Amino acid sequence: MEPTDSAGPARQLSQPAAPALPSAALRYAVVGASAAALGVGIVRTRIDGNALFPGGTVGWAFALLTGIIVGHLVAMGRDRWWGGTGSGASLTLAMLLLYGWVPAVLVSLAVVVLVGCARRHRWRQAMLHGAVDILGIGAASLGLAAFGTHPSVEQPWSPSTWGIAAVPAVVVSALFYLAATRTLLWYAIVPRDGGLPTVARTALIRQGLVGVALLGISPLIIVVATDLPVILPLFAVPLIALDSTLWIAHARAEEQLTDPLTGLPNRQWLLERAWTAIDDAERGGERTALVLIDLDKFRSVNDTLGHMAGDRLLLQIADRLRLALPRGAEAARLGGDEFAVLLPTCDSPTRAQRIARSLVAALSSPLSLDGLTLVLEASAGVAVYPDHASDAEGLLRRADVAMYQAKRDRSGVEVYEAKRDGNTPDRLGLLGDLRRALDAGDVELHYQPKVRFDGQVAGLEALVRWVHPQRGRVSPEDFIAIAETSGLMPQLTEYVLEMALGQIAKWRAMGLMVPVAVNVSPRDVHSPGFAGAVAARLARHGVPPGSLQLEITEHVLLEDPQRAADTLAGLTGHGVKMSLDDFGTGYSSLVHLRRLPVSELKIDRSFVARLVVDNEDAEIVRCTVDLAHSLGLLVVAEGVEDDETWERLRDLGCDAIQGWLVAAAMPPDETTAWLKLRGRTGWHRHAELEAAPAPAPTPAPAVRAVRDAR
Template sequence: MKPTESAAPVSRLQGFVGLTPKVGAVAIVFAFVLIATGFYRTLSEGRALFPDGEVGWSLAVLTGVVVGHLVALGRDRWSGGAGSGAALTLAVLLLYGWLAAGLVSLVVVVLVGVARRQRWWQGLLHGAVDILGIGAAALVLAAFGDVQTVESPWQPLDWGIADLPEILLTACTYLLVSRLLLWYAGAPQGGGLPTVARTALLRQGLLMAALIGIAPLICVVAMTMPVLLPLFAVPLIALDSTLWIARARAEEQLRDPLTGLPNRQWLLERIWTALEDAEAVGARSALVLIDLDRFRAVNDTLGHLAGDRLLLQIAERLRLALPRGAEAARLGGDEFAVLLPTTDSTTSAQRVARHLVAALSSPLDLDGLTLVLEASAGVAVHPDHAPDAEGLLRRADVAMYQAKRDRTGVEVYESKRDSNTPDRLGLLGDLRRALDAGEVELHYQPKVRFDGQVAGLEALVRWVHPERGRVPPDEFIAIAESSGLMPHLTEYVLETALAQVARWRAQGLFVPVAVNVSPRDVHTPGFAGSVAARLARHGVPAGALQLEITEHVLLEDPQRAADTLAGLTGHGVK
């Protein structure tokens, strides 16, 4: 996978997340009117736009070096908020006023945008907000009684300690106005500040400190020894590099180091934004969680390096199979997620999930060895299944594990099958107490031959809740299976059934009893031995007990199931 491809999803957080065209258009129009009016008044009054002579040429050379440096940074490393251009602009603002500073800003933004073939809207917006920041900072200077022009610059040699608050407030105003619009909307409601936005706050703090330190020095050198101005390119380039490293580290926190796909943290932040956008237009959003079946067997057999190579192939397949507008992430291990920011319906999201599962389930080649890793997917839709990002992720996870258990490939979230809802969690606690108190009943259903003779009995578990009344077996058994309470329920049923069989045999009634056993019981080490021990304790022969086991038990862990069945057969249990 190419680095630029792997980083692409994460880079979408940068730039203009949340900036609406209406806000951008207003900023551009206002900035254009402001700068055009300033140019017209200055030229009509016969005043200069920019200093000439040695100072002008030195500033032009420094500006050219800054532009060249920003172009060399590359398309993905410059988002318009570089420290070098800001420091240079603030220095010119302090010396010669807002119009000369606006000219420097326009030169930097336009030339860099043209050289990098930047989108015209992005370039215009960067230039507009920078000019608005310059105008706001100029108002701060005017409030202190300082209105600089090219003809009457502010003399830095006359500055003192009393001027420090003015310079500090000017720098802060410039940054707040010119940078706030570029990242403020990256913090979705309820989700907190995204990682990149938090790092942007740090970057702007570093930038403000650098501006206060570097911009006045540029002013002093410009008025005393302008020929040395180009030497400021070194600290300015170092400032840009520091800011870029901070941004790169923030992006690394949002990216999976193996596949290059975004990670769980990015996914949660992106879901918040997608939900807000969908709610604004009355649409739905969907999340698909995908887990690879039998991937652990690949790691155990071929090693983790082979597993990592397979994950790279899976990630590439997933990226190529994504429908338009969808975004993929790796949550860890062999678990992936696909966000559908907008979807027509639950059926559409389910159709996308089936397409993705089919793409990931086709044969993979690893050094000439053909492997088939089937996938299971769970789908959750906002607002049908969850109101927020965390809820959507959790419920997609519930649906995915349901698909994995039932081997259906794709499942859509259903609340009645979710054992983690508050209502079902309460029911789980009540079931545990009922088992401890012996309040769960066993009913025995006769098995009758065609000649009318009773061939045996089947133990059926029933539970009458003291407040809810009769609870359907499929409901509380599903809760027990998904919560880890199933072994306790199986022990209870076996113990109760064998005790009853022992009483019947003492009364002269010799009839076998069948008990249903869950897949988890069959895969539990020592299960066959525990059954034999119970038979011996109650004095019941093995032939009086039959265990009913569903056939898909053999598919999940064939070797362990075979060992358990062989152990039961060895003890004489059918």
């Protein structure tokens, strides 16, 4: 019955907070009905000639007990459970059973007014709770009336007159009061568009059980009030104890749903709330989105400034996240530097991605900490119901996959894509098949030539090919992505190096001295001992280091620059040549180019493909060639497929080309024949038609991308 300062976990844990009061219509209806009932009751009491409140020792004892309860409620502070059946309810019910409903209402109003005044700005909420309690008292009075009982101040319902027939009347009256107040508070305070049904139901059950215990004390209060009213104030001890037990139980339950550092909801809350949002979206035929956000390189803050500084930084991040949330969105901290934002209603994955980008931008602006200005980047993954998952746990997993994809690609935000998820049953099965294929030696290497503009062969690039016994040819994009995300990449790299070095040794025995390039992933470069392992393989196969070239991308420096630099220095120290692949698609390319010990630069096919028709791409290629030459690097253009592109690259000063115009990737035997022929005559554009009996038609760009993928 007492007013509260909290709307409960359903409201405290939602971001942004739902209004503390119900709609105006419902509020006015509850308050108006209670005022009308109170007015009718007072008028009827005066007409019947009955007093409004007992006098003498009993009246003063009840007043003193009421004062103690009020002091207790004020001292409890602002963390009260919404609509909690507390100590005041026992006192009110006892007054109702003994003296009727008007004196009970006066006790209730005394508690409401005094506590409301003590908390000042909570008077609106106090008025609502008082109105609800008046209607609950009215319901309990109707329960008594159903048994023919009409107590009043002049004619109290004394326990001395009770018999076995009084037990049902007491029980029904208490249950009517409890049910009416709980129902009204539930519909008046709990937000209809959010909350945690499971947590709320659990809280209501716990609240009801403690409420029954509190209300069960009411008959004992009546007995003492009629026989020995002087000791009535002593009932404050058990009432306050039970009321405090209810509050402590709620506080502990709420702690299980709240992050202790930031005050944001935690993972358990997020899953509960996501389930609710999914159920609502399913009924309304709408979408629900989940955005998972992780701070990049946050560990370095802890390592450099200490964990206390890291905690203060997380508090700033949490505050920024709260302020950046769009209307209706709700935020949670999952642990460490990982946060989540739930969008209960979302039009499309595109809109969810747009919101995620705005959140990432808000978190990435400069922060001030201990006199330092820090800039932390964030990565976010987006998953949408029902597009990507049908349950809360699945939505969280898919958002996690997308977030790590954003980290790997340094793209900031990624929407979940099933084809890039190594955790689907189909891809897990493919992973097992790939592992078995590597063990059985069923994965092949094909080789694609690189030639200079004078026709001389500049080298070969080893490309992985796998023909699955049931699936047929598997796209390299698919199985290499699985290897990278599953931890199988080191084994695949070892396999490719072993096959390539063995083939180089065979060609050298035939007199074919051609360098071969092998792609290595950032994970390989960051593996301890990688440079030494490569040198050991070269020695075992009897291949000079200059015959092997390793192709890397700019991404190798993004995760752990120092370890990558040490590994690359070790490789070049052993004499292995380095080539920078996909140049122009990474970040801060000029800075990284200066730091990487490479001898060759490969222009990405995305710039070469539109070289003839797009002046901007042509200018990018020209600048890249000039830059590379100024640094003493050779330049190779990838994806060359027509004469016009060949001529334009030649005019721009490119050193070599690679692509379908020269040759597709070929198995070792075909590559051997091609090398022997080109070793005598060199490569010439117009001679290719005579040398190749049936050249394959130029595939569509999408097909080329798959076949040339490594």
